[in-house]
Amino acid sequence: NAGVTQTPKFQVLKTGQSMTLQCAQDMNHEYMSWYRQDPGMGLRLIHYSVGAGITDQGEVPNGYNVSRSTTEDFPLRLLSAAPSQTSVYFCASKTSGAPYEQYFGPGTRLTVT
Amino acid sequence: GQQVMQIPQYQHVQEGEDFTTYCNSSTTLSNIQWYKQRPGGHPVFLIQLVKSGEVKKQKRLTFQFGEAKKNSSLHITATQTTDVGTYFCAGGMNTGFQKLVFGTGTRLLVSP
Numbered sequence: 047n048a049g050v051t052q053t054p055k056f057q058v059l060k061t062g063q064s065m066t067l068q069c070a071q072d073m074n075h076e077y078m079s080w081y082r083q084d085p086g087m088g089l090r091l092i093h094y095s096v097g098a099g100i101t102d103q104g105e106v107p108n109g110y111n112v113s114r115s116t117t118e119d120f121p122l123r124l125l126s127a128a129p130s131q132t133s134v135y136f137c138a139s140k141t142s143g144a145p146y147e148q149y150f151g152p153g154t155r156l157t158v159t
Numbered sequence: 160g161q162q163v164m165q166i167p168q169y170q171h172v173q174e175g176e177d178f179t180t181y182c183n184s185s186t187t188l189s190n191i192q193w194y195k196q197r198p199g200g201h202p203v204f205l206i207q208l209v210k211s212g213e214v215k216k217q218k219r220l221t222f223q224f225g226e227a228k229k230n231s232s233l234h235i236t237a238t239q240t241t242d243v244g245t246y247f248c249a250g251g252m253n254t255g256f257q258k259l260v261f262g263t264g265t266r267l268l269v270s271p
Contacts, residue, residue, distance in 0.1 A: 077257075081261075086168070086263060087263060088163075088165075088247060088261035088262055088263045088264050089202065089247070089249075089261040090261070091258060091259070091260075094258070104258070105260075136201055136202070140257075145207065146190070146192070146207060146251065146257050147192070147204040147207065148192075148202075148204060148259070149204070150201040150202045150203070151201060152200075152201050153201050
């Protein structure tokens with residue numbers, strides 16, 4: 047199993063550009079989520095999904111869109127990048143029941159200039 | 160909204176010394192999880208505590224969940240250089256998705 051994979055590893059965008067961060071998992075997990083990690087602030091939940099076709103907002107959803115057309119994939123779209131979105135983005139997945147361990151992907155480091 | 164604070168932010172110890180990080184939530188939690196993140200890496204699950212007053216051990220690591228289920232601690236006995244990283248607690252809510260609110264993390268540096 048590859049676990050949770052994310053692409054790209056690094057990305058530089060100019061303000062106003064859009065892009066999609068890719069996330070895929072091969073563990074047949076129902077739940078998937080996106081977090082951003084900023085220095086001194088821990089991880090904050092952006093969006094999450096409890097299954098294909100079902101998504102919901104987390105703590106910091108503004109400026110981001112998600113969709114979940116398959117169990118495996120959960121892409122995160124930045125609609126119009128802003129410098130405040132410079133961060134490290136982690137995708138995570140877990141089963142719907144116990145144990146509630148989250149499996150994180152390797153992350154995408156995004157810089158918006 | 161719910162907040163989870165963690166202290167200290169940073170600790171530098173000599174190898175062999177003990178280390179403790181503390182986690183406090185503004186609200187009662189249904190469970191608490193702990194993660195470790197090595198420099199440049201991603202968070203890796205360590206453990207989950209569910210019961211009030213629960214204590215769990217993993218080799219040199221001891222995890223506690225407070226009686227009121229609003230605080231938790233992680234204690235490492237006799238640190239090793241392999242313990243270097245940032246330790247995060249994450250408070251779980253009793254909802255269908257089990258949302259986690261992460262603490263700010265404690266960065267541990269161990270000198271040989």
